[in-house]
Amino acid sequence: MKYFAAISPMLDEEKSTLYRPDHLNYLQKLQDEGRIFAKGRFADGTGGLVIYKADNLAEVEKVVKQDPYVVKGARSYEIHEWEMTQN
Template identity: 65%
Template sequence: MKYFAVFLPMLNQEKSIEYRAQHLQYLEQKRNEGKIIANGRFADGTGGLVIYRVDSIEEVEQLAKQDPYVIQGARGCEIHEWDMDSDSALLR
């Protein structure tokens, strides 16, 4: 498995408010499938971050593009493979 940090920069605040429930429901579904290990918004309101744990860049691209925020144009989508430290608290 690989880890990917997906930045979701704010594009449209009104759409972000409108589609927030759908976005959070989508993330919960993917968390329950074991594909997301962490997520949250930036305190300064500029967007958020989702950490995916999947097999490939192609898989994370597909998942990230299915996020209601991305589909609806509320947020952008910037994907980076992440070499997580094996001692990270996320693994505990």
């Protein structure tokens, strides 16, 4: 299992507010399935971050493209494989 950081920059604040409940419900479903490691919005209002657990980038991209924020044009996305380190 690998970790992938999906950054979701704000495109349209009005749409983000409108579709927030759908987005949160979508993420809760994925979290209940064990597919999310961590999630949250940026304090400065510029977007958010979800760290997904998956086997590969294609799997995460498919999930991110189905997020209501992306589907409705409220947010864009950028995905990077993330290597967690221990101190």
